[in-house]
Amino acid sequence: MLYPSIDLLLEQVDSKYSLVILSSKRAHELELGAQPMIESDKFVSVKNVGKALEEIAAGDVVIDPNPELKRELLRLQEEERKAMKRREHQELESRITKDNRI
Structure with a gap:
């Protein structure tokens, strides 16, 4: 190089x-x-x-001058992403259950 x-x-x-x-x-x-x-x-x-x-x-x-802060931010973003997936999954299950009752 x-x-x-x-x-x-x-x-x-x-x-x-x-x-x-x-x-x-x-x-x-x-x-x-x-x-x-x-x-x-x-x-x-x-x-x-x-x-x-x-x-x-x-x-x-x-x-990065503050790697601990960056790690914490990444951890929070990952938690938010997982929570969003759980909400989407629950919403999908709710729609499926509702459709099965009809």
Whole structure:
């Protein structure tokens, strides 16, 4: 990998370990369809890991300063998603029961 150089990347992230984790998470986000933070035609890399590293080098992707807060937010979102599924399931069961009585 020639660009971005490890020296340039380590100016943005304080350790190689953190760099690996951050770039991996961002590459997964890109793979799942997240919007790139750099214009698509300006990427040097064609693969998502390279694109993630370019975004980190540009300073667009950073480590979350409060990971506990982010984990709590994700937990609450997951609970809300499960509650919504339960409500939808109960509503469907109610409609089925109502239709069977007719």
